[in-house]
Amino acid sequence: MAGDKTIEAAIRTVPDFPKPGVLFYDLTGILMKPDAYVRCIDRMAALYDRTPLDAIAAVEARGFVFAAPYAVRRRLPLVLVRKKGKLPGKTLQAGFTLEYGADVVEILASDLGPGMRVLLVDDLIATGGTLKAAAGLIAKAGARVVEIFGVVGLPFLDHASALKEFRVTTLVQFASEHA
Numbered sequence: 001m002a003g004d005k006t007i008e009a010a011i012r013t014v015p016d017f018p019k020p021g022v023l024f025y026d027l028t029g030i031l032m033k034p035d036a037y038v039r040c041i042d043r044m045a046a047l048y049d050r051t052p053l054d055a056i057a058a059v060e061a062r063g064f065v066f067a068a069p070y071a072v073r074r075r076l077p078l079v080l081v082r083k084k085g086k087l088p089g090k091t092l093q094a095g096f097t098l099e100y101g102a103d104v105v106e107i108l109a110s111d112l113g114p115g116m117r118v119l120l121v122d123d124l125i126a127t128g129g130t131l132k133a134a135a136g137l138i139a140k141a142g143a144r145v146v147e148i149f150g151v152v153g154l155p156f157l158d159h160a161s162a163l164k165e166f167r168v169t170t171l172v173q174f175a176s177e178h179a
Contacts (some may be wrong), residue, residue: 004043004171009038011152011172025152025174027062027123036126040151043171044070044121051146054116055079057107059130060086060125067152070121079111079118081134092140096133105130107137114142119120125150125170128162 010029017024030036044066057079058067064080071078084093084104091106112118118138122131125148134144145166153159153170160168 006036006037006039006059007151008172009033025124025154030151031065038079040066040171041069044149045073046167047149048119048147049074051119052117053119053146055112055118055143056079057112057118057120057134057145059105059120059122059134063121066123067119067121071109078110079106079138079161081105081130081137081153083122092137094133094136094140096129103130105133107134107135107141109141112138112141112143116141116143117146118143120145120146120166121149124152124154125159125163125168126154126157128157128159130163131159135163 007030008031012029013025014024014026016022030040053076055077056067056071058064059081060083068078084106087106087108089108092109093104093106095104120131120134125131131148138145148163148166148168150170151172155173155174156176
């Protein structure tokens with residue numbers, strides 16, 4: 001592990017979840033420790049308060065938890081990147097694979113427009129598949145991902161390859177699948 005010790009201490013690992021062979025990094029401990037949670041939002045502020053942004057986009061579901069307080073702090077719209085079938089109205093969709101399956105994400109077509117600058121947020125960056133799909137949706141809407149932010153990064157799953165065209169920042173990195 002490398003990064004912020006307050007945040008690291010709040011993260012637990014769960015072997016064989018959601019299926020055998022997967023080591024799950026559970027960030028819900030951050031939410032149970034207000035000092036760690038506030039630290040995440042404060043670190044986002046230190047990183048992005050001077051960055052010109054028009055919206056924050058967050059990946060379902062735990063990305064919402066970290067993006068929402070920061071969007072409120074900046075008084076910016078919060079764009080939800082949801083699993084297929086969860087948003088009413090006309091949506092833009094993209095399929096992707098992740099470390100233990102495949103899925104489809106979507107955004108409301110009306111939430112973003114040409115030229116908008118977007119910070120894309122998720123709780124954990126593993127293979128980068130979900131975020132790459134989300135960034136593609138943002139581009140499809142005519143907007144631009146300024147940067148990708150995650151609380152935790154798992155560089156051993158090579159998200160750098162999938163997200164090579166983006167600047168990616170994480171607060172904590174786990175260097176191997178053995179925490």
